[in-house]
Amino acid sequence: MAAMARTAGSRSDITGPRIRDAALRLFARHGYAAVSMRQIARAVGVQAGALYNYTPDKQSLLFDLMRDHLQELLNARAARDLPPDPDPRLEDFTRFHIRFHLERADAVFIAYMELRSLNPENFAVIEALRRDYETQLQTILRDGVEQRRFAVHDTRIAAMAVIAMLTGVNTWYRHDGRLSVAAVEDIYWDMVRKAVAVSR
Secondary structure: OOOOOOOOOOOHHHHHHHHHHHHHHHHHHHOHHHOOHHHHHHHHOOOHHHHHHOOOOHHHHHHHHHHHHHHHHHHHHHOOOOOOOHHHHHHHHHHHHHHHHHOOHHHHHHHHHOHHHOOHHHHHHHHHHHHHHHHHHHHHHHHHHHOOOOOOOOHHHHHHHHHHHHHOHHHHOOOOOOOOHHHHHHHHHHHHHHHOOOOO
8 A cells, every 4th residue: 555645744753653642542432443543533633544654554553552551561660670579579569560550541441451352463462461461470479489478379360360450440540539549559569468478
């Protein structure tokens, strides 16, 4: 398909991020299947054909949003200076997960709810990135079990359960509510600690 002329006055370094932001917002609000490229273009203020200067199709746009979100998550984890002991590492994971995800509500919603919308090839890539993140928590739990700090029968199931609980904060938390993010972290850390029987 031949590249179409860019809308007058648009710049790739501005229009590209605006397209991604609009798609992220619309996918999270209406669902991937219900959003058309024309709607995205209208939200950005460009002609529908101009979108194809920035993305091959809607599937690629969804994939890029999900991949970049998960890569940002993994990069943020890799940049942390983690303590060696499993107890503080688990606390760090708990607080990090809540804080990181609360700041990216739309991206989190899409990353979990639109997996079914990916084609098999894209799904495999996203699933591998998700598994990388989940494995980090599994490793913490396994180390804790080996050191007799945690009592977990199946570290994979426990890791999935903890992540599901932590991600659930996004469904109810409001920044103008009665609890600060720090208070939510404290409450959830207490629940995670008790769930895996972290010794005091």
